[in-house]
Amino acid sequence: MTDVITIPATTPLAQKAAADGVRFILATFVDMNGKPCAKLVPIEALDELEAGALGFAGFAAGAIGQRPQDPDICVIPDPDSYANLDFIKPGLAMVQCDPYVNGEPWPFAPRVILKNVLETLRGKGMTAMVGAEIEYFLLARDADGSIHTADTRDSSGQPCYDARGVTRMFEHLATTSKAMNDLGWGNYANDHEDGNGQFEQNFTFADALTTADRVITLRYIISMVAEAQGMTATFMPKPFSNRSGNGMHLHLSLWSESGDSLFPAEGDAHGLGLSSTAYSFIAGILDHAPALQAFIAPSVNSYKRSGARTTTSGATWSPRVADFGGNDRTHFIRVPDGNRIELRGGDGSANPYLAIAAALTAGLHGISRGANPGAPNGPGIPGDAATPLPPTLLHAVEALRTSELLAEAFGPAVTAYYADVKEEEFLTWHNTVTPWEIDRYLTAF
Missing domain, CATH: 3.10.20.70 (Glutamine synthetase, N-terminal domain)
Incomplete structure (x- = not known):
């Protein structure tokens, strides 16, 4: 003992x-x-x-x-x-x-960056509550480095919510669920997602910093539990070209210091149950969406997800333009009810501290200007005038380099450094000859 x-x-x-x-x-x-x-x-x-x-x-x-x-x-x-x-x-x-x-607090540290943004928010008499949806695949890796679904029976063309797939992964899901509840996080759902081998586990929303901390801790827990059971958990946005990718959707709301939500309203012009503050917050995020993508979709692989044409299940669940709508999962911003908005552009590679900090910064800028997002788009109808999201990480980096707002909020040296890191990531990938290129070009000319 x-x-x-x-x-x-x-x-x-x-x-x-x-x-x-x-x-x-x-x-x-x-x-x-x-x-x-x-x-x-x-x-x-x-x-x-x-x-x-x-x-x-x-x-x-x-x-x-x-x-x-x-x-x-x-x-x-x-x-x-x-x-x-x-x-x-x-x-x-x-x-x-x-x-x-x-x-001194290190200005390049993501947790410090988020705390600085939250301090700005407090200076305006507000706090932010955030929920995060954690999606991931459970995989096995072969000796040659290739990957396949850990559950070899998980091969249905439409596996989402399949009770059998959930049951076969019961030990992993239950262990992780119990861990979250023992920690007091309030796990309320664990499900099979849209891709073969893909799952999602949810915990109750909390203040922005707490949720960001929990995302980091939960990724660690999921990874360690999977390893103990002979599997690999990946939050990679798009590990399979023909399957849905891993999102990290953020549910955002602002509250007063007295504990009242600033988002709900009755009889609003657009019928989504939101206040003018909430609509301005949405407008700010939409206005800065291209630069925001550098933080909420921060990897080369992110743009294989957001640019996907089709999947086995028939939907990508990933927005292509910066628009918003009601309880409709095809939009960049979904409004499920009057209490919150759901930012759906983020993926599993996002750093939660930076993603939340950037989203709050953009939304606050909309509030400070009294910005109007216009009318919401109808179900399944992307806005014709909506800004297209960046097609690659390099495009997102270019948008970030021109963002005076994020440079001011995070610090010019910080945003420039981050942009350099992400540009180098893109160029390293771009300079790598892939099997696709060999197959397409080797004897093509």
Whole structure:
């Protein structure tokens, strides 16, 4: 039997760890690509962690605005993000952290960027509530590197909501569901999505920062649970050309400091149950949609999803233009009811901190201008005058480079660095000769 280690519980994080018998904490932050970076910290070193004494070589961690010669990134844990992961490894917990350099919040850190945007929101007397839909595939990988659906019986042409497919993946889904409920997140649904091997798991909406933290933690949980069961979980937007892709739809609403929702209204001109504030928020997102895509659809592969022509099931579920409508899943922004809007342009590769920060920034700009999105589009009818979404990551980066709004909100150096990282990602892919090119061109001329 493992000896119980007794550490004085003098801080909220220490108290939570002591109550759960935690022996190690994954002190975690993400780079701009959303990669979870962590150190495994023994509970005996919790004081050092909370004091910001543990350093990371930022350049080695990933895209987070550092060069090899820069000072260490040190992290400060947020006890509100604490998650007991005892079901993955006995005695393990995770906490999301804010990166600092030389004692100051690091401006390139995604969590810091979102917190800055939320501070701006608070300065206007508002808070943001966000829900996130997490879609992913459960796959197996062959020795030659090829992938296939982990459940070999999952081969129906229209597998969405199939009770048998859900049941065959019961252990994975139930383990993840229980973890979310044990953490107090309120898991309320787990279903088979539109693609073979694709699933979605949902938790109750919360304040913007909490939801972003939970997305990072849940991706980790899903991945680890899948690995323990001999599978690979992927949030990649489009792992199969003939199947639907992985979205990360965001449900957004603004609230007053007194706790009243600012979105619902009765008798509005467009009949969607929204206030003028909500319509202006929508207009801001639509106006900045091309640049916004660089954050909510931030990978080369994202544009295989948003540009898809067809799928086996008959629908791509991915918008191609920046429009909005009622309870209709064909639009960039869906309005399921008067309490919230659903931003459907984002995918599984999105960094939740940056995606939410960019969406809120665009929406607030619409509110500040009293912008009007015009009339909503009808069911299945894209707006003829709607702005087309970028066809590639490079187009999205070009839109981002011209966005004065996002440069001001995130900082010019931050947006320029992020744009450079994403442009390099595109060019690296573009410079890679693919099997498609060999098949098409090898003997074509």
